[in-house]
Amino acid sequence: MRVLFASTRGAGHFYPLVPLIDACAARGDDVLVVAPSALEPVLAARKQPYRIGGEPPQEAMAQIRARAMTLSPDDGVSLMVSEGFGRLCTAAMLPAMEQACRDWRPDLVLHETFEFSSVVAAGRHGVPHARVAVSAGLFTAATDPLVGPVLDAYGPGIARGLLASPYLTRLPATLDPSPYDVTHRYHDASRPGALPDWWGGADEPLVHLTLGSEAGALPTAAGLYRGLLDAVGALPVRVLLTTGHHLDPADLGPQPPHVHVESWVPQEDVLRHASLVVCHGGSGTVYGALAAGVPLVCVPLFADQPENARLVAGSGAGKAVTPAGARGDESAVLSPDDVRSVGAAIEQILAEPSFRDRAGALAAEMGAAPSAAELLAVLGG
Structure with a gap:
């Protein structure tokens, strides 16, 4: 299976994809990661092939952040999701994502919650896609209506395809009930190592x-x-x-x-x-x-x-x-x-x-x- 992974620039947005990337690699699947240049140091340290997509203009993103700081917390989040992740990041990343879907021909696209160019490209090329949670389900659901007009500008049904796609989350149902009809939960089996004794043998909590x-x-x-x-x-x-x-x-x-x-x-x-x-x-x-x-x-x-x-x-x-x-x-x-x-x-x-x-x-x-x-x-x- 050929699996394309898509992320925005933040490490907190990329790392929820890592257990799935590693599982694909362990199965022998072909993996390609597409992400902005800010993630290149992280991607270069890993073994999987990757491609670098575009970044929004710094001045435009700075203006959005400045506006968000003048708003209430909820309104600031709304602005960043609709204008930042939705409009600017989608437009910047879409050319690289379109090319990856066209010439690499993935069987499946897995994207973190707020990476939307992959949804547009996958929809245009008929590739199944699923959304990997980076936040609680109710938080994500509250932002979904904000990106509908942005995505549907790229073609009818793109936003509907996002909402109908599988939602993948590591958080448990008891803590974070999912608002999505098709929800799959998974866990990340960590392998902890030793921690140095920086406290000279002390044993307090x-x-x-x-x-x-x-x-x-x-x-x-x-x-x-x-x-x-x-x-x-x-x-x-x-x-x-x-x-x-x-x-x-x-x-x-x-x-x-x-x-x-x-x-x-x-x-x-x-x-x-x-x-x-x-x-x-x-x-x-x-x-x-x-x-x-x-x-x-x-x-x-x-x-x-x-x-x-x-x-x-x-x-x-x-x-x-x-x-x-x-x-x-x-x-x-x-x-x-x-x-x-x-x-x-x-x-x-x-x-x-x-x-x-x-x-x-x-x-x-x-x-x-x-x-x-x-x-x-x-x-x-």
Whole structure:
């Protein structure tokens, strides 16, 4: 089988495709990945062939982001999905996607939720396609009407084809009921490695602080990380903070012995040992933590993070602390009250076994879903 994978530029949008890419490779399928140039370093480090598609004009995207920052969180998301992912990214990526469908002739197209040029190209060339979730189902469904007019401008029935296509998600039904008629759930079988002992043999609970792979580029990133560190500064825990590659750990200054800071550590290695994850509620971190049975404190900032935080808190597998300065844009800060609330949430979760029990129950549900390889057998034989 020949499977074309399509992604937009964000690492958080590409990584949900990886278990399926790896499963295809293990089966001996032919794989081609099409993505913007921003993902080329990631793609070049992998073994699968790839092609680079176009990027929207930087000035146009900057204008959309600037407008989004003046709007409410919901309206800002609507603008980014309809104008950013829908109009600009689709137009930029479509020539490469059309060529790939025309000359490579895939049997199946798998695209992350917000990559739409592949839907247009697959529809025009009669190729079956399925959508791979990068967010919770209800969040995605709320954005679907925004892209209908954009897609149908490329041909009648394109938007209808998107909504009728299979929806593939790693989140469990108990946490994230799907609004889509054809939904397939799958799990990612991670292979965690050892975690270095950065704490000199200490055995207090390990708290992992992370804002994902991209938040380090925010103008307020250093302040956000310092706020999280303040929240755990006096607690009897070991702390591992990962900043991502956009922020130098040295920029956070010296830390006490129970705190260790790295740019990046494989998430599965950390989660194997963690007692708690404190994060911004990004879908990749939420999925990874729950799949490992680790409860969370979510401090949502923008995009799908508030919805993910709500789902985690509602499930009993963690708590949500929404910063007073989170306006749904890239200027979020943590106030002293926010820092105290995060610290209190950490203490509560570590003290009450029910949070870890609930996270463990979700992990068991997720592990019982079909593997990526089993899902591929359903989709393409």
